[in-house]
Amino acid sequence: MWSAATEHQERKFFQRMEQIKILSPATYMWLDKFSLDKWIMYKDDGRRWGAMTTNVSESYNGLLKKVRGLPVTAMVRMTFKALVDRFVE
Incomplete structure (x- = not known):
């Protein structure tokens, strides 16, 4: 593959x-x-600039920066939504 x-x-x-x-x-x-x-x-129309992999921890950390400081349940919900949105688009 x-x-x-x-x-x-x-x-x-x-x-x-x-x-x-x-x-x-x-x-x-x-x-x-x-x-x-x-x-x-x-x-891919150039969106990946020739790269198929990303630094997963970097991407995840960027996502967590947006929800830092929220209650844990809100953080989990927003993180889940962001990940779903990323894979659905």
């Missing part, structure tokens, strides 16, 4: 997907459910 997701060219991406389809049809069908712009480098 990683090799398919990180391809910068459409042709190479589809070659990788054919390999996945042969090796694991179930994985291919699972991946096919997702919109390509959510997980494929060549379809």
